[in-house]
């Protein structure tokens with residue numbers, strides 16, 4: 001059976017390369033692409049349609065992107081669809097040895113509060129030398145593609161800066177199904193943005209309950225602004241610990257850790273596709289339950305945000321070596 005790929009994926013086939021290539025200027029176009037994938041061709045199982053989309057240009061790799069058919073009624077089963085085809089893909093990856101097919105596609109979605117530097121970071125991750133230069137805003141796009149070599153294997157990374165809190169719930173839900181890796185970006189100069197990143201992390205965990213299907217990396221941006229810093233490295237680590245995810249600090253003007261982040265995201269997705277990463281179950285993934293840290297969560301008494309809990313954790317256990325040792329591994333984006 002011939003699978004109908006979305007316009008966007010067809011576009012990716014034509015436009016592979018190592019320079020940042022704009023794929024979409026308007027969110028509406030993306031929304032249309034998402035819609036198309038949400039309505040697979042007649043007779044095609046939605047999970048398979050998503051898997052087909054996820055295999056992308058090379059037909060290899062899989063395991064990651066693709067959007068299972070989704071409506072409010074379908075959303076309950078979407079997680080099952082996703083984990084079933086994801087593990088299938090992971091098997092096929094394993095059957096080829098420890099490496100994926102050349103050019104496997106990795107969709108990396110940036111999430112975070114307004115103004116934390118998502119667009120600037122996306123631009124740098126896409127390979128721009130001049131993010132924040134005199135004319136950098138004119139070059140900003142919301143989707144980039146870049147081909148990089150990570151540990152000797154080629155990876156096609158699609159960087160999506162499409163998150164918009166004001167978009168419809170449907171669009172946001174689709175976006176959360178789209179990513180293979182999620183960068184939870186906050187600004188180290190704004191404490192509230194850490195809380196927001198933690199909330200978004202919880203949102204991803206709820207949308208993608210099995211940690212094997214989505215890699216999360218907490219990103220403390222603007223690390224160059226030392227004098228305005230409100231969030232310490234330790235606080236970032238503690239939140240990452242609670243979210244069971246990786247943590248890294250970046251600076252756009254200094255290009256600090258940009259390549260490490262991009263390569264780390266690929267490695268984290270590869271670990272999941274090979275069945276070695278994200279081993280924690282859904283309940284483990286967000287300590288205390290998936291609703292923790294979600295401001296829109298349970299009615300009734302307000303639960304402390306993950307940021308607040310991280311600060312308490314630091315206060316109580318900051319000096320304990322086990323916590324320190326665990327939080328140290330948050331920094332290593334090449335291990336599970």
Ligand SMILES: Nc1nc2c(ncn2[C@@H]2O[C@H](COP(=O)(O)OP(=O)(O)OP(=O)(O)O)[C@@H](O)[C@H]2O)c(=O)[nH]1
Pocket residue numbers: 112113114115116117118119120121132221222223224225250251252253
């Ligand atoms: N000093 C410093 N400034 C940064 C850094 N990253 C981004 N900025 C600046 O922060 C401001 C906001 O950056 P954006 O990239 O527009 O942030 P955003 O998260 O995409 O914002 P929204 O589009 O509103 O969601 C801009 O003025 C950037 O120049 C950084 O690492 N260091």
